[in-house]
Structure formats: C-alpha cells, structure tokens
C-alpha cells in the first residue's frame with residue numbers, strides 16, 4: 009500500500025498531562041510521527057493537537073482509533089487532502105559580506121524577514137508551508153546555518169468546514 | 175454532610191456497589207485504612223501478603239463475576255507492587271479500580287520518602303488514571319473511574335490520592351451507582367452485509383474471544399453454529415464461554431490450541447470473530463493466517479478492527495446485540511461437506527492424543543490429572559491457573575460448566591497470578607476454586623497461602639510439579655537443541671511441609687490413585703490444600719504452532 013503524509017487534528021482537554029497521554033500512546037503503539045504541534049483554540053477548554061504522519065490507510069485508521077480511545081481526546085479528524093498548512097521557522101545564518109546580498113534576495117523572494125541583524129550573523133523568520141521552509145533551509149545551507157528551530161505545522165481545512173461541522 | 179477525603183473515598187466505593195476490597199496498608203493510606211475500620215460493616219477488606227497478590231485478587235474477583243475489582247496500596251513500593259497486576263488486567267480487559275495513596279501535595283516532586291509518580295508509571299497499562307489533588311473532585315473521580323473501568327471495552331483504572339486530600343474535609347452526598355456508558359448498536363446496513371457473508375459461506379468458523387466470554391451467549395452461539403452449518407472455536411480468553419459438550423465446539427485454537435480447531439480455522443471460508451483480537455499467540459504468522467478465509471469481526475473496540483489482521487467486514491458496537499441480529503437473520507444451511515471434513519480433523523486429533531498418551535513415561539500424565547479433576551470437582555468450580563505448561567494443559571483439558579469459570583492471565587502471561595486470583599474469585603463467588611499451578615509459578619507468590627489460610631479460603635492447589643520451568647524448557651527442547659539454560663529448578667522445597675507450615679493441608683501424589691485420594695480429601699476438608707503432583711519433566715504441550723509459524727508448521731508429535 010502507498011505511504012502518504014496525512015494531517016490529523018485532535019481536540020483534547022486543556023489540562024496538565026494531556027500531551028503526555030497522547031505522545032505516550034504513540035510510543036507504545038510504535039507510531040512514527042513526522043510533526044506535532046499543540047496550541048489553544050477557539051474553545052478555551054480544549055487544545056488542538058496537529059499531527060502529521062506518513063503511512064498507509066491502515067496505519068491512519070489505527071492512529072485515529074487509538075486516539076479516540078484516550079479519555080482526554082474529544083474529537084479526532086483527518087484533514088482533507090490538501091489543507092492549509094503553515095509552519096514558522098527562526099533561522100540564524102552567518103552574515104558574511106560576500107553572501108549578504110544573496111541572503112537578502114532569498115529573504116525577499118520568500119517573503120521572510122530579518123528580525124535580528126549583527127555583523128557576525130542574522131536571524132530570519134520564515135512562515136509558510138513545510139515545503140517552502142525546507143526550500144529556504146536548503147538555500148541557506150551554503151551560507152552557514154548557525155542555529156534554527158521550526159514550530160512544526162499547524163493546519164486547517166479550507167472553506168468553512170470545521171472539526172465540529174458535519 | 176462533611177467528611178474527610180478518606181471517608182468520602184470509602185463511602186463512594188460503597189455507593190458504587192463495592193462490597194470487598196483487597197489491599198495492604200502503609201503510611202500514605204493510613205487514613206483510608208482508618209475509614210475502612212469505620213465502615214467495616216459495609217465493606218470487607220482482605221489483607222493479602224503482598225500488594226501484587228491484592229491486585230491479582232481484585233482481577234480474579236472481576237473475572238469470576240464481571241464486577242469491578244478494587245485494590246488499595248500505599249505510595250511508592252506499595253504502588254509499584256500493583257503494577258504487574260494492573261498490566262495483567264489491562265491486557266485481558268478486566269475492569270478494576272486500583273487506589274494508591276501518595277505523599278501530600280506539598281511534598282510531590284521532591285523525591286520525598288516513598289514518593290513515586292504512579293500515574294506516570296501506569297500510564298501505558300491503565301485504561302485511564304487520575305491524580306486527585308483537590309478534594310472537591312474526589313467523589314466524582316471515583317465515580318468516573320468505575321464508569322470508565324466497566325464501560326465499552328473494560329480495563330483497569332488507577333486513582334492516586336495524596337495524603338492531604340485524604341485528610342481534608344468536604345461535603346459528601348450519596349449518589350446512585352453509575353451506569354455503564356451506552357454502547358452504540360451496529361447499523362442495519364452493516365448487519366445486512368454481515369448476514370450476506372454468512373449466507374454465502376460454505377465453511378463457517380465462529381471464533382469466540384474474551385469479549386464474548388462474559389456475555390453468557392454460549393447456548394446462542396451453539397444454536398447459531400447449528401443453524402448456519404458452522405463450527406466454533408475460541409481464543410484462550412474465550413474459554414468457558416461455550417458449553418463444551420456441544421459437538422460443534424472444537425476448543426481453543428492457536429499456538430497450543432486443539433488440532434481440529436486450528437486446522438478448521440485455516441480451512442474455513444469465513445471466520446466470524448466475536449469479541450476476539452487476533453493476538454500473535456492465536457494467529458502465528460499473520461501473513462499466513464487464514465488465507466482462504468474472509469473475516470467478519472464484531473468488536474466493541476474500533477481499534478481492534480484491522481489492527482493485527484485485515485478483515486473483510488468490521489462491525490463496531492454492541493457485540494451481543496449485533497451477534498443476535500445476525501444470528502436471527504441468517505439462512506439455515508447444513509454445509510454437510512464442511513462438517514464431515516471437521517469430523518475427519520477431529521478423528522486425526524484423537525489419533526495424536528492417543529499417541530501422546532501411549533508415549534507417557536511417568537505414572538501420572540497431565541491429561542490424567544485433568545480427567546480426575548474434571549470428574550471429581552464440584553459443580554460451578556472455578557479453575558484458576560498460573561502460567562506455563564500447566565496453564566496450557568488446563569486450557570486444553572479443563573471443563574467448565576458455565577461462563578467465567580476460567581481465571582487465567584492470557585495477554586500478559588503473568589506467572590504468580592494464580593493464587594491471588596483464586597482468592598479473589600472465591601471471595602467474589604464463594605464457589606469452589608481449583609488452582610492449577612506449576613512449581614516455578616507457585617514460587618513467585620506462594621506467600622498468599624497465608625491469606626487463604628487466614629480468610630479460610632478453601633482453594634485446592636494442584637501443583638503440577640515437573641521440577642522445571644516447563645514451558646521455557648519446552649522451547650529449549652524444540653528450538654534450542656536441548657540446551658537447558660536455567661530452566662531446571664533442582665529445588666529441594668518440600669511443598670507438603672510448606673503447606674502445613676502455612677496452616678494449610680498438604681499431600682504428595684505420584685500416582686493416579688494418590689492424586690484421586692488427595693483431591694477428594696481436599697474437596698471434602700474444605701480448607702486450603704496443596705497437592706504436590708509429580709509429573710515428568712519431558713512432557714510437552716502439544717500440538718504446538720512454533721512462534722511466528724504458520725499452520726503447516728504445526729508440531730503434533732514428540733520427535
């Protein structure tokens with residue numbers, strides 16, 4: 009069966025220890041997660057966990073069913089084929105004079121922004137789809153990446169569909 | 175009415191229908207024990223020799239009745255001693271509530287004396303767990319724990335209560351017993367699809383598991399088999415669900431299952447799986463499992479569908495209701511060719527059994543031990559077991575005259591489970607209990623003999639003493655060139671004297687006559703008894719599907 013990346017959104021109780029329960033289940037069941045983010049939602053009592061995982065349809069079905077068994081999970085939904093996916097990255101690169109204009113061009117083209125600037129290095133903020141971020145990282149590699157961190161993806165379905173609409 | 179947390183806990187247990195608890199006191203549950211003292215007319219506490227024994231007793235209590243078993247332990251080592259028992263209950267979906275004390279909230283996280291993060295430890299082996307740090311939540315948490323433990327697919331729930339919450343006071347108001355959460359019924363359209371699959375089948379095999387065992391559907395399943403021209407097999411956990419006298423019942427399938435049952439499952443064109451989870455011990459190599467068959471699976475847990483084997487149709491919801499609706503709507507069929515084929519398999523099975531019996535070297539064989547027990551045991555006897563060869567012989571040979579009469583650790587395979595579980599089963603039912611154990615397993619928790627004696631629990635302990643860790647040794651015999659690394663016990667334990675030292679009766683049995691006499695006396699004496707039954711160390715549990723093997727690899731003979 010073909011392996012594909014899919015994105016799952018999970019509403020969980022906004023309480024201490026909930027994320028541990030979810031991630032402990034992944035470990036125990038041997039699920040290999042590509043990315044996971046958590047944050048507040050429009051309902052203060054819930055947090056939303058966004059999970060990206062690669063696998064066939066059976067793995068997807070297992071993941072959803074195992075998630076539904078956790079008491080802290082209120083709602084699980086697979087996002088549609090091509091949801092809106094966004095990720096944010098902070099990346100610190102060497103600021104060598106011979107590379108400066110190439111870096112600034114990339115920042116421009118990617119609609120990124122320089123948020124800290126020094127003679128030794130600069131810090132750039134980029135937002136976009138994971139593949140856009142990947143591309144930016146690749147571009148920066150020859151210039152010398154000092155440090156970087158990515159948030160992992162957040163995702164919503166397109167249109168007016170929500171997790172709670174059916 | 176204002177009560178302390180400890181009183182609220184015990185009052186809520188009573189309110190939820192708990193009449194017996196198993197446990198062991200300690201510093202961080204001393205308030206709970208004080209409340210138990212206060213309410214001792216309404217709730218019976220059984221003091222075990224070890225918290226592990228208490229956890230297995232709560233488990234056995236539940237397996238024998240379907241009620242939620244309850245155990246209590248102090249923080250730290252008391253709590254960790256429950257872990258094996260909780261995991262055992264988890265893997266066999268047994269409803270249980272485990273209660274632990276913990277250090278006061280102000281000392282949490284400081285590596286205080288006997289402080290353990292028991293909710294962290296038990297996270298993957300509980301259905302859910304709670305750390306109650308506010309007395310206002312206590313009663314409702316206990317109520318929710320009972321609901322969670324018994325609803326849907328049952329399982330163990332742990333509640334950790336810090337000492338200050340036990341001491342604090344709060345308003346308590348009695349509430350009715352919480353109901354199980356309703357289980358959705360399977361949709362009509364899916365029932366119709368299932369009925370079509372059954373009607374199409376020329377070789378149906380009904381495969382019954384633990385999810386059906388407690389439902390008391392035995393007669394209905396036999397009637398269904400007769401109606402559709404099918405046969406019945408079960409997983410280890412499904413034992414005692416089906417009336418054994420039925421000629422449609424082939425017994426347990428799988429690694430040590432009956433030959434005819436495993437073979438028929440492999441040759442069937444439809445497996446109707448009722449509350450069974452296709453564990454690796456049951457399927458062997460899944461890629462070669464039941465290749466000629468379609469699978470129709472009915473289960474309460476959606477995560478069991480397509481988890482281990484890919485099924486053609488999975489029905490998720492109320493198992494009993496779905497089964498009955500399917501049984502009702504199916505067409506009657508005779509499928510005589512299939513039944514004839516199964517008869518032939520049964521004949522082959524008989525042949526193998528006779529060969530094994532003829533090859534016996536010792537005066538007492540495992541099969542004969544069970545023949546005698548089956549003949550002499552009183553009505554309604556519960557058979558509890560430990561883990562090893564003796565357990566598999568029990569699964570193959572023991573008879574059960576009603577459901578919930580087989581109490582044995584299937585999923586976790588916990589040596590040392592049996593005695594505690596037997597005690598729990600007796601406390602729950604007051605029915606006769608026979609424990610089948612091995613010399614290795616018995617050594618793990620034989621301290622609970624003290625409990626059995628103190629509480630006058632007349633468990634008859636049949637210790638199948640082969641002098642070895644027989645099941646592991648069997649693997650060494652078959653797959654490790656007879657290199658018997660650390661499986662030959664060579665102990666000098668005098669089990670008869672040991673039984674007497676605990677205040678129980680003890681007998682040695684080396685022949686059929688001796689065993690018969692000892693068993694009869696044990697049943698009559700109505701007190702805890704150990705019968706040290708000597709059997710040959712080279713006895714094998716057969717047939718055997720080698721681990722990860724397929725049906726063609728089945729071993730039916732001693733080489």
Ligand SMILES: Cc1ncc(C[n+]2csc(CCOP(=O)(O)OP(=O)(O)O)c2C)c(N)n1
Pocket residue numbers: 560561562563564565587588589590611612613614615616638640642643644645646
């Ligand atoms: C707690 C625990 N430790 C180890 C094992 C592995 N194990 C499975 S069967 C077995 C041997 C059991 O020996 P005994 O109780 O004498 O039973 P027999 O097989 O000889 O009938 C062992 C060590 C286990 N199942 N449980």
Ligand SMILES: [Mg+2]
Pocket residue numbers: 562612613614638639640641642643644
């Ligand atoms: Mg042994």
